[in-house]
Amino acid sequence: MNEQERNTVIRAKGLGKIYREGATELQALQGVDLEVRAGELTMLMGPSGSGKTTLLSILGCILRPSEGKLEVLGKNVSALPEKELPRVRREGIGFVFQGFNLFPTLTAVENVALALDLRGVRAGEAKKRGEELLAEVGLAHKARSFPADLSGGQKQRVAIARALAGDPPIVLADEPTAALDSTSGRTVIELLQRLAQGHGRAVVMVTHDPRVLPFGDRIIHLEDGRIVGEEKNAMGAIETAPFLETATLTPVISHQVSI
Amino acid sequence: MGLLARRNLFHDRVRFAVTLTGIVFALVLIIIQFGLFLGFTTTTSNNIDHSNADLWVVFHGVGYFDTGRNFSERKFYQVLSTPGVARAEKYMQAFARWKRPDGRVDNIQIIGFHPGSGLGEPWNVVEGSVADLKQEDSVLVDELYREKLGVSKIGDRVEIGDHRARVVGFTRGIRSFTTSPFVYATFKNSLDYTNPTSSEDATAYILVKAAPGVSLGELQERLRARLADEDVYTTAEFSRKTRFYWMFTTGAGLAVLTAALMGLIVGVAVVAQTIYAATMDHIREYGTLKAMGATNRYLYRVLIEQAVWSAVLGYGAAMIVARFIVRASEKAGAAILMPWSMSIGLLFLAVVMCVAAALVSINKVTRIDPAMVFRG
Numbered sequence: 001m002n003e004q005e006r007n008t009v010i011r012a013k014g015l016g017k018i019y020r021e022g023a024t025e026l027q028a029l030q031g032v033d034l035e036v037r038a039g040e041l042t043m044l045m046g047p048s049g050s051g052k053t054t055l056l057s058i059l060g061c062i063l064r065p066s067e068g069k070l071e072v073l074g075k076n077v078s079a080l081p082e083k084e085l086p087r088v089r090r091e092g093i094g095f096v097f098q099g100f101n102l103f104p105t106l107t108a109v110e111n112v113a114l115a116l117d118l119r120g121v122r123a124g125e126a127k128k129r130g131e132e133l134l135a136e137v138g139l140a141h142k143a144r145s146f147p148a149d150l151s152g153g154q155k156q157r158v159a160i161a162r163a164l165a166g167d168p169p170i171v172l173a174d175e176p177t178a179a180l181d182s183t184s185g186r187t188v189i190e191l192l193q194r195l196a197q198g199h200g201r202a203v204v205m206v207t208h209d210p211r212v213l214p215f216g217d218r219i220i221h222l223e224d225g226r227i228v229g230e231e232k233n234a235m236g237a238i239e240t241a242p243f244l245e246t247a248t249l250t251p252v253i254s255h256q257v258s259i
Numbered sequence: 260m261g262l263l264a265r266r267n268l269f270h271d272r273v274r275f276a277v278t279l280t281g282i283v284f285a286l287v288l289i290i291i292q293f294g295l296f297l298g299f300t301t302t303t304s305n306n307i308d309h310s311n312a313d314l315w316v317v318f319h320g321v322g323y324f325d326t327g328r329n330f331s332e333r334k335f336y337q338v339l340s341t342p343g344v345a346r347a348e349k350y351m352q353a354f355a356r357w358k359r360p361d362g363r364v365d366n367i368q369i370i371g372f373h374p375g376s377g378l379g380e381p382w383n384v385v386e387g388s389v390a391d392l393k394q395e396d397s398v399l400v401d402e403l404y405r406e407k408l409g410v411s412k413i414g415d416r417v418e419i420g421d422h423r424a425r426v427v428g429f430t431r432g433i434r435s436f437t438t439s440p441f442v443y444a445t446f447k448n449s450l451d452y453t454n455p456t457s458s459e460d461a462t463a464y465i466l467v468k469a470a471p472g473v474s475l476g477e478l479q480e481r482l483r484a485r486l487a488d489e490d491v492y493t494t495a496e497f498s499r500k501t502r503f504y505w506m507f508t509t510g511a512g513l514a515v516l517t518a519a520l521m522g523l524i525v526g527v528a529v530v531a532q533t534i535y536a537a538t539m540d541h542i543r544e545y546g547t548l549k550a551m552g553a554t555n556r557y558l559y560r561v562l563i564e565q566a567v568w569s570a571v572l573g574y575g576a577a578m579i580v581a582r583f584i585v586r587a588s589e590k591a592g593a594a595i596l597m598p599w600s601m602s603i604g605l606l607f608l609a610v611v612m613c614v615a616a617a618l619v620s621i622n623k624v625t626r627i628d629p630a631m632v633f634r635g
Contacts, residue, residue, distance in 0.1 A: 053633045062550055062629045090552025097632055101547040105266035114263060118553050123262075174633050
């Protein structure tokens with residue numbers, strides 16, 4: 001087993017998804033082969049309706065594929081019964097959402113601690129860990145603030161701290177910078193990049209935002225439910241890419257994925 | 260989990276106030292209806308329950324207290340001579356006309372007993388005493404009926420069935436289920452008030468006290484064997500028959516029980532609606548929890564904890580309101596009773612009602628598709 005194989009935390013083979021409503025069928029994904037590796041920030045790009053969010057939902061064990069095989073952390077989750085999936089999500093995956101999805105009635109630290117409560121961690125310990133995680137995302141001073149009193153960027157950082165609460169090897173983010181201004185967007189993408197490259201997590205994010213592309217290690221392009229291309233970032237590009245002006249990756253090693 | 264449940268519940272204070280109002284309304288309605296039911300049933304049999312007798316001998320076919328029918332006092336001696344009987348007393352219940360000092364006439368129920376016998380005596384005597392009834396033409400009435408009977412103090416004079424009578428005391432809280440108040444007199448006087456032509460040769464009931472160690476069942480059978488034309492009931496049996504008659508044969512009990520049931524249904528509906536609306540407000544949060552790996556069981560516990568909090572706080576507020584109502588009823592014509600057992604039962608009922616109301620929300624949360632979190 002080479003290093004790439006050892007680092008693979010998600011392995012998808014021939015994934016397909018068909019949405020059915022009455023007699024109508026919509027093929028949202030077809031024949032998707034993908035490997036997600038620890039230590040990489042993988043971006044899913046594509047036009048609306050290309051299947052990015054469907055793919056992210058399947059990788060996150062939130063949605064079941066109609067066909068194909070999915071392995072998460074070495075476990076064949078496509079063969080697991082539905083009731084087992086919450087445990088896979090709890091133990092292995094952290095989620096970051098476009099709309100933050102924080103709990104408005106809980107403070108920042110309570111939002112983070114709630115993710116630990118789900119895992120059965122006792123309240124005192126959960127709160128302490130929540131404070132540590134908020135410090136890691138630079139929000140120690142906002143621990144007692146409610147979401148309504150935080151800026152968009154701060155909310156997303158709280159959401160990232162929450163996603164990390166269970167120390168998951170995989171973090172999935174759905175357009176995490178879409179609702180943010182450029183400065184906040186940069187802070188968030190840098191944070192996600194650090195999670196991947198600094199902490200060895202596998203980070204997958206769906207994005208439309210061209211400003212964040214230089215930060216990705218891999219960019220997967222989707223169209224009509226298929227992967228139509230993959231770009232790999234060359235080393236050094238991330239640090240040098242001007243955040244606001246970058247619309248394409250420079251420099252990148254681009255190659256088309258055969259479908 | 261507990262924190263989320265409490266915060267979501269208390270965050271919107273207006274909604275929470277509406278929820279509490281619904282619960283309090285439902286519980287107070289239930290308390291009043293059940294309290295009235297208890298008050299009515301207690302009232303119908305209160306003379307039996309306070310009689311201190313073990314057995315009641317009644318004319319054959321008499322189904323409840325208020326229709327006592329006279330029978331020969333020879334039966335009284337047959338009862339007295341029955342082995343196992345420690346004591347027996349004649350006891351009268353009959354309707355009579357009460358002429359107030361101002362000349363107006365009303366109906367009353369005369370209760371005749373032997374003062375000092377310890378059987379069939381009135382209780383809660385707050386002015387005068389039972390022994391005062393030994394004075395000539397004297398009666399005891401309940402203070403609740405001062406106005407109705409046109410008397411206000413000891414010494415007031417009235418007429419009962421063309422006989423003079425004088426009020427020598429007052430009881431407290433002895434209500435009559437019929438519109439005719441109870442008036443207590445000696446057995447002899449009660450006969451004069453109700454049937455001036457008869458001599459002391461009849462009785463409506465015989466109250467029996469069994470000798471210590473005697474089996475009530477055996478004594479009851481022994482008396483039944485001796486008394487061909489009379490029925491013999493234990494005090495509990497006769498009390499139950501009287502309560503059943505008034506509560507169910509007349510439909511009075513059914514009416515208050517139906518109202519109580521309506522209170523319960525209204526309560527469940529109001530609480531279900533408010534908890535459901537609160538759940539729908541937070542539906543995206545529940546979806547997020549599911550996406551984060553929360554099990555359905557975790558979500559149920561959040562909702563049930565909210566329901567239990569609602570129930571306990573609503574119950575507390577309802578008890579405060581109910582106490583005022585119960586206290587006010589003590590001086591009214593109809594008693595609303597709320598014994599401690601009912602208070603505890605209501606807490607249980609409140610929790611069951613609120614958890615049942617939360618089931619609609621639980622069903623909704625169970626069906627949440629966690630993929631919703633990725634949709635705009």
